[in-house]
Amino acid sequence: MLWYEYLFITIVGFVAAFLNTIGGGGSLFTVPILTFLGMPITAANATARVAILAQNLSAVGGFASKRVALPLGYSIWLCAVSLVGGFIGSQLAAQVTDTLFKQLFVGVMLFSTALVIIDPFRSNNQPERLGPWHRVAGIMLFFLIGIYGGFVQAGIGFLVIGTLSLINNFPLVKINYIKVFVAIVYTGVSVAVFAWEGKIVWFTGFVLAIGHGLGGWYASRWSVTASERWIKRIMVSSLVLMAVKLWFF
DSSP states (O other): OOHHHHHHHHHHHHHHHHHHHHTSOTHHHHHHHHHHTTOOHHHHHHHHHHHHHHHHHHHHHHHHHTTOOOOHHHHHHHHHHHHHHHHHHHHHHHHSOHHHHHHHHHHHHHHHHHHHHHOTTOOOSOOOOOSHHHHHHHHHHHHHHHHHHHHTOTTHHHHHHHHHHHTTOOOHHHHHHHHHHHHHHHHHHHHHHHHHTTOOOHHHHHHHHHHHHHHHHHHHHHHHHSOHHHHHHHHHHHHHHHHHHHHHO
16 A cells, blocks of 8 residues: 555544444444455455554543543443454454455445434433343343454444443443443454454554544544534434445445
8 A cells, every 4th residue: 555545544544433432333434445445355344443442442541531430330241241242253254255244244234224214312311221131131232242243343333322222221422431441342352363363454454543543532532522412413424424325336
């Protein structure tokens, strides 16, 4: 790659990390762009995890610096099951062919587009739900989310937001904090598996990580002071952009 391509990748990483931290779907742009620049899609999927790990670490620091409350015990349980699920998913992803992965990736984009219509991000004035059954339901779903995250990653933010919103009724700022906190675990195990399998293009991954790290830090701190209405607007806008890309490009 040429120097201006790396600059472009850094900028794309910043935008993708901003979308990922606030809602999700950034990888649905990052992975296709890496493939457009000549990288096989399975390598692009693996390489993007390095940047996403940097984004999540940076975003956790940003939320913590704003003193956002984290339900630590529940979050650790979500981390644990995500770790197992992420290992399973990344093992599966390391074995698939480029052709099959492209077909699955298109399916993910279709599913993410459907979320625009379903809109699981409706807010209400009900209290948070952290009873035993709600915790169990959340933990079970996060195991499946971990498998999905280890396999594809793209669009996973919307699944996490939908789960924590519908099951636990958390506000969006707390949801996004939990999301990036848990994502460190399943993304970290994915990076380890893909590194072991030799799928990661490291220099490109580190360049992309610069943009992701900056984007994650800025988005996490911005979201604490932004109104929930603006956060939802960004989430819906990112989904609409994905739908346009899916149908016309």
